[in-house]
Amino acid sequence: MTIEMTFEQGLVCSLLVVLLVLFAWGRWRYDLIAAGAMITVVAAGLISAEQALQGFGHPAVVTVAAVLVISRALRNCGIVDLIASKLVPYTHSTAGHITVLTGVVTLAS
Structure with a gap:
């Protein structure tokens, strides 16, 4: 064939x-x-x-671009580091970090 x-x-x-x-x-x-x-x-x-x-020009592309810009702005302002520094003491493993951050991101979305 x-x-x-x-x-x-x-x-x-x-x-x-x-x-x-x-x-x-x-x-x-x-x-x-x-x-x-x-x-x-x-x-x-x-x-x-x-x-x-x-x-x-598709709305999905525009939305993804906007989310990337907003996330970079939050990171540059130090908000991401501030939230992470407040949450890290409550977790004692990588799995704990991921679980807590997933919850925070879920609520933020």
Whole structure:
């Protein structure tokens, strides 16, 4: 049984392998790798620039970006460290830390 791929399918599969290797290697930031992949598929003509950028307007993407900005702001303000320093004395193991922080995050969401 032979499996035949079109050029486009082969290019996408090759790109995915390269992406996995680059993500695992960890030398470059993941967002730069992903942006490079998007530019590659647009430059190769697999998708249009409009299609590539269309997903950035989706409410889920905007929500995730907002959560990342808010979490970074809370970390930079020291609120995360303050909460952690108040909770750590009540836990005596890594599992305890995770359990307490999961509860706090659940309530905060």
